[in-house]
Amino acid sequence: MxxxxxxxxxxxxxxxxxxxxxxxxxxxxxxxxxxxxxxxxxxxxxxxxxxxxxxxxxxxxxxxxxxxxxxxxxxxxxxxxxxNRIFAKKDYTCPTCEGRGIWREALSELAQKFDEVTVDRPEAILDYDQGYVTTRTVVSRIALIAERGDLEGKKLLVLGDDDLLSIAAGLSGLPEEVVVLEIDDRLVEYINKKARELGLPVKAEKYDFRDKLPEQYVGRFDTFNTDPPETLEALDVCMTRGLTGLRGEGCAGYFGLTRTESSLKKWNLFQQMLVNKFNVAITDIIHEFNHYVNWDYLLGSIRDDYAFVQVKPRLNWYRSSMYRIEVLSGFEKRENKPMPCELYIDEEALIYKPDNK
Missing domain, CATH: 1.10.10.10 (Winged helix-like DNA-binding domain superfamily/Winged helix DNA-binding domain)
Incomplete structure (x- = not known):
């Protein structure tokens, strides 16, 4: 053996x-x-x-x-x-920035304010495969987008927002406008309520990625952010919607991609899609940038055939790498049309079970 x-x-x-x-x-x-x-x-x-x-x-x-x-x-x-000369995994991650390469103590004030205003946030639910990132992550994401010149004075499109990135962006005082397109009625209502209370330039509307992008948002934004489901079909849909919303050359998109639900084979196919189909450049891939808060429905949504899997996590184990893509000259927006597809389930999905085949 x-x-x-x-x-x-x-x-x-x-x-x-x-x-x-x-x-x-x-x-x-x-x-x-x-x-x-x-x-x-x-x-x-x-x-x-x-x-x-x-x-x-x-x-x-x-x-x-x-x-x-x-x-x-x-x-x-x-x-x-x-x-077989297999040795224990080493970890030399910087404890201050948690390996992101982005953090200054000046961001602590924004993190504290974000925690205060979102203390009553809706919990993640299985219906939409939700799971939101830590406060340190969401504030670091705002800092990254700002540092790359994609936030201050810019219009930001957020496709799906259980992370409440829109609220953090509004609290930063940097973007001119933030529009959230979100399928969960609870989040749409919550984000709009907080925006009104805090006077933030943020609004949310109900939207399903599989529907065409509302015409008023085609070519309107400088930057998009999304945390996509990780089937190849879903990644195609999310990139199509985000890029359709951008003005054109020089605009940027940000999103996370895990290794937990996406093999390197899938990464390769997706990267080919980005370069060959969408004609964008991948400017950044920051390893394990996004750390997720453990969600309550985890053990009830995954396979239960092995006892060692049905164990409550002890740390924020679910993480994704942060991608930044930039639109190149000659970029042509994709046809804005409905794209029916399977968003959540493939053989690599966390919520996949053998009887899903």
């Missing part, structure tokens, strides 16, 4: 391309921590791939599963890692 055999077994079971290096990275994460969600975070591999690698190790006697769901290396497992 070797690492290659595990990779082949996991590929066959998940239908997600799985390499020897993928298996090694999951094992490296396991050598560092016994907690499943921390292994997912450390390995940067799709959730279902991580689960199947751990199960493959359990079935071979390399790990045991404790009563609390801990994944514990056996003596055989420790020898296997040693023989």
């Amino acid at each position: 070797d690492v290659q055999q595990i990779a082949e077994q996991v590929h066959q079971k998940t239908q997600v391309e799985t390499t020897v290096r993928d298996v090694e990275k999951v094992m490296s994460g396991l050598a560092r921590t016994s907690h499943f969600w921390e292994i997912v975070c450390a390995s940067q591999k799709p959730f279902n791939v991580v689960a199947e690698i751990v199960e493959a190790m359990r079935s071979r006697g390399l790990v045991n599963i404790g009563e609390q769901g801990d994944i514990i290396l056996t003596p055989e497992g420790e020898k296997f890692l040693s023989d």
